[in-house]
Amino acid sequence: DGGITQSPKYLFRKEGQNVTLSCEQNLNHDAMYWYRQDPGQGLRLIYYSQIVNDFQKGDIAEGYSVSREKKESFPLTVTSAQKNPTAFYLCASSETSTASSGNTIYFGEGSWLTVV
Amino acid sequence: AQKVTQAQTEISVVEKEDVTLDCVYETRDTTYYLFWYKQPPSGELVFLIRRNSFDEQNEISGRYSWNFQKSTSSFNFTITASQVVDSAVYFCALSGNNAGNMLTFGGGTRLMVKP
Numbered sequence: 001d002g003g004i005t006q007s008p009k010y011l012f013r014k015e016g017q018n019v020t021l022s023c024e025q026n027l028n029h030d031a032m033y034w035y036r037q038d039p040g041q042g043l044r045l046i047y048y049s050q051i052v053n054d055f056q057k058g059d060i061a062e063g064y065s066v067s068r069e070k071k072e073s074f075p076l077t078v079t080s081a082q083k084n085p086t087a088f089y090l091c092a093s094s095e096t097s098t099a100s101s102g103n104t105i106y107f108g109e110g111s112w113l114t115v116v
Numbered sequence: 117a118q119k120v121t122q123a124q125t126e127i128s129v130v131e132k133e134d135v136t137l138d139c140v141y142e143t144r145d146t147t148y149y150l151f152w153y154k155q156p157p158s159g160e161l162v163f164l165i166r167r168n169s170f171d172e173q174n175e176i177s178g179r180y181s182w183n184f185q186k187s188t189s190s191f192n193f194t195i196t197a198s199q200v201v202d203s204a205v206y207f208c209a210l211s212g213n214n215a216g217n218m219l220t221f222g223g224g225t226r227l228m229v230k231p
Contacts (some may be wrong), residue, residue, distance in 0.1 A: 040125075042207065042221040043161075058218075088159060102149035102168055102211060105219055107161035 003027065004108035006091050011113050013078070013085065021076045021111045023091035032074035033092040033105065036060060043090065049074055050096075078113060086115045118143045120210050122222035129198050130230050137193040137206050137225045145169075145212030150184065150191045151219065155205040167191065198229045 004025045013019045025032065031050050035043040045058030049068040063082025068074055074093075078085045090110045094103040119142040129135045141150065152164040165175065167184050175182045179196045195202055208222040 040224075042223045043219075044221075045218060048218065090159075090161060092161075102147075102166065104151070104163055104166050106163060107153075110159040112159075 004091055004093055004106060006089075006108040006111050009109065009111060011111060013113060013115050015115055016080045018077055018079050019085075019113065021078070021089055021091075021113070023074045023076065023108060025072055025074075025091075025093045025108075027093060027095075027106070028071070029093035029106075030071070030096050031094045031103075032068065033094075034058075034064070034066065034074070034076045035090045035092065035107075037088040037090060037110075039088075046076065046089075085113055088112055118145075118148075118210050118212055118220040120208050120220055120222035122206075122208055122225050124225045125223065126226045126228070128228045128230065131200060132197050134194060134196050135198050135227065135229075137195075137208075137227065139191045139193065139208030139222060141189050141191065141208070141210045143210060143212050148210060148212035151209040151211075152182065152191075152193050153207045153209065155207065155224070157204070161207070164193075195227075198227075200229050200231055203227060203229045 007022045033048040034046040036046055037043050044060050046064050047058055047066045049055040052071050055066050055068050065077045088110050091108040092105045094105045121140045148169045150167045153161045155161050172184050181194045183192045205224045205226045207224045209219045211219050
């Protein structure tokens, strides 16, 4: 099946630990994104990548890190520096990220991260 | 800067009622795109529609219809004869040529359809 796969679906982390969320897409999309969603709120952009080996900070990048070594993969690491990491994390992708392209962004099923 | 406002945080209707979800946007871009997504309880965002700023034709897809009005900067979404399966959170989003392909989301509207 084509699409965006996120894992794990549910993750518990102890305070002070880093944790990595996986995101894989087989849509051959150039651009990938990570969004954070807090309960009852909209989505906020953490990081995005327009092409392999390149990524940019979004609106709330502090306490997070990413890599884009392969076109199909864009893992997100939530570091211990992130003060309030408990949230729902959504990975997404689009064909390109060129200005004025208006490409539709497609989303994965999300990962719930809880700090205990 | 871009902004999307969904003033209705929660709407409750009885099955078979029609319901309209409001979306108002702000942008300085001359070319921009508007989107609606559905987020069911499972969490995944499901793409519903994309509209570019040059196309003001209303669109209908089954029980769904969208009304785009540049004069009022609105892109409203109507569900006709609502069903319980329509219960979800609905997000309106905007991207513009000065923001690349970055989406700005509204806060979402939670729709509850009761049997």
